[in-house]
Amino acid sequence: MKRLRAAAADPDPVIRRTALGALPAVHLDPGAFALVVTALRDPDAWVREHAVLLLAWSAPSEVVDHLVELTSDPAWPVRTVLGEAIGRRAADSDRVPVAAAALGVLLDDPEPSVRAGAVRGLGLLGVPPDALRSRVDDPDWWVRAAVAGVLAAALRRWPPARPLLTHLSQDTDPTVRATASAALRNHEPTS
Secondary structure: OHHHHHHHOOOOHHHHHHHHHHOOOOOOOHHHHHHHHHHOOOOOHHHHHHHHHHHHHHOOHHHHHHHHHHHHOOOHHHHHHHHHHHHHHHOOOOOHHHHHHHHHHHHOOOOHHHHHHHHHHHHHHOOOOHHHHHHOOOOOHHHHHHHHHHHHHHOOOOOOHHHHHHHHOOOOOHHHHHHHHHHHHHOOOOO
């Protein structure tokens, strides 16, 4: 671990990213967790993005407190992976309110990939996706497709998704239309 710690502090960002990838799983090793959390503040955007991705899959829910600090990161690739990471780590934990607030900030990001990631993050939280109403008419089809996918998954537990999916089933983009239409067909209301 001593060599990995030294590599994680190397002046070369490629070596720092490589060191992060060689660390043991963050949920099994507190030292690895600490190094990856420290990398969230790295000057190199690709190192920060890599750190977010490493934390997204197995870190404890407490990591949300560190991730939400990156909602204003200057690099859009970092913000893009942040939405799903926050949603995944906060789901079924006491961090849901903090995560929902941070994802609300990302929903208003100027970058479409960041908004789409925030939509998917909200879907992972498992809360009623009320915030998605504002993205049904997003100017970017990729965001609307993410909204359709999340609403399709939420339809059984959140009936207000039906009119939103009906609206999306008339979208100008074929991917959005197909996703919304399939969800409506697969979840016909029973009488």
